[in-house]
Amino acid sequence: MADLIELFHSRRAVVGVLGLGYVGLPLVATIAEAGFASVGFDTRQDKIESLRRAESYIRHVPSSRLVPIVRDSFAAGTPGFFPSADYADLRRCDGILICVPTPLTENREPDLSYVIATAETVAAHLRAGQLIVLESTTYPGTTDEVVRPILERGGLIAGRDFHLAFSPEREDPNNVSFTTRTIPKLVGGITPHCGKVAAALYGAVIDQVVPVSSAAVAEAAKLLENIYRSVNIALVNELKMLFDRMGLNIWEIIDAAATKPFGFTPFYPGPGLGGHCIPIDPFYLTWRARQFEMSTRFIELAGEINLAMPAYVVERVADALNERGKSLKGAKILLLGVAYKRDLDDDRESPSFKLIELLQRKHAQVSYHDPFVPTLHSGRRYDYRLRSITLDAQSVAAADAVLIATDHTNVDYDFVVRHAQLVVDSRNATRNVRLGRGKIVLA
Ligand SMILES: NC(=O)c1ccc[n+]([C@@H]2O[C@H](COP(=O)([O-])OP(=O)(O)OC[C@H]3O[C@@H](n4cnc5c(N)ncnc54)[C@H](O)[C@@H]3O)[C@@H](O)[C@H]2O)c1
DSSP, rough: OHHEEEHHHOOOOOOEEEETTTTTTHHHHHHHHHHHHEEOOOOOOOHHHHHTTTSSSSSSSSSSHHTTTBBSSTTTTTTTEEEEGGGGGGGOOOEEOOOOOOBBBSSOOBBBHHHHHHHHHHHHHHTTTTTEEEEOOOTHHOOOIIIIIHHHHOOOBTTTBBBBEEOOOOTTTTSSSSOOTSSEEEEEEEEHHHHOOOOOOHHTSOEEEEEEEOOHHHHHHHHHHHHHHHHHHHHHHHHHHHHHHOOOOHHHHHHHHHTHHHHHHHOOOOOOOOOOOTTTTHHHHHHHHHTTTOOOOOHHHHHHHHHHHHHHHHHHHHHHHHEEEOOOOEEEEHHHOOOOTTTEEEEEEEHHHHHHHHHHHHHHHHEETTTOOOOOOOSSOOOOOOOOOOOSHHHHHSSSEEEESSSSSSOOHHHHHHOSSSSEEETTTTTTTTTTGGGGGEE
């Protein structure tokens, strides 16, 4: 067992990553760049084929980053990244990291089907001496109570024959100040020794590893981080509605409060929550809390307020049109941004989908522009089949209102305001626009 720690320290170990999405792809690249031979697996064959050509499908992981590390064949001891379609390659791995989705079911309960399917795949190839780490965000207890029994089905025992740990991913796509390597990594094992082995692997890849006493503590810490964001965003969303009624600008108030050098962290309002994490993860804990006969009122309240935001924004659009003698019915609305976050190509759980639904329900004609999302794909809940239109003087002027839902930095907001009849801005993207401020309504 001590050998495995040495293998990680010396980077002679082989590391496998299951799930090459927004989390797994930058992670496997970082591991290969640290000098490990690594193998990446994904159920999507098209992703594996694309990676074999060193072509990235994630905008902030450029292909130029993959070119020097992608290998055509597996070679233990040679640093690099081998995309594999053959799960038998799992046996070659000393460490296996699981980065698969953890969404909610239709009833807003944890959907662990991807984690379970992946654990079953790993179990089928498990050999003594391996380290398995779950990275997917989930409720405290998952690694020990869900993953462990599946891995032990073949007779090997966690903590004795193989190592098992949890280490949450803290990826913040497009954050220029932090990368996978420089974001401190929490690590908790299902036994103290499992934690040590996992810390040895991450210590060879990540600048700072933070060991905690158990996998469950690491699972809970990740949820605390995301719940903290959800609750604070809900707070400013609620205050936005109140201050607006008082004729006060929430953005100016937040900037003012943020000058306090201690005890205040700014959070910003918006048209609702989006992305894979903040709208989903808190409800993993809510569900788990029910098993302990507790309710999580902060989480529920924050969810309620944040979920109400798209309706509030649409109401602001309707009011602003009304002021100008128009109704939402039949109005042409140009939605700016469908990505859930600035400068990303990720539209998962984006509040823009809800905005389109609510606007269409009121019989508005909706078009959209997003420089990073050329078309809307059909999803579990929505099937809009819209294409991003060109943002030019004509398309902007033709809209009765331009609704800013995402504040992409490569959009010229001076231009938009100059040509628009009306701009409803839910992100304060127009904060630096000087001319035509009378056309702007903050929402
Ligand atoms: N995206 C983020 O910014 C972020 C940040 C922190 C944590 N997380 C967490 O990380 C986890 C992964 O999120 P993501 O954004 O990378 O998801 P993603 O959907 O981008 O990627 C997941 C990948 O796993 C693959 N996959 C599914 N089942 C598989 C299986 N059985 N075997 C192999 N591959 C499989 C999918 O094809 C997909 O490519 C989630 O738990 C999420 O909550 C995400």
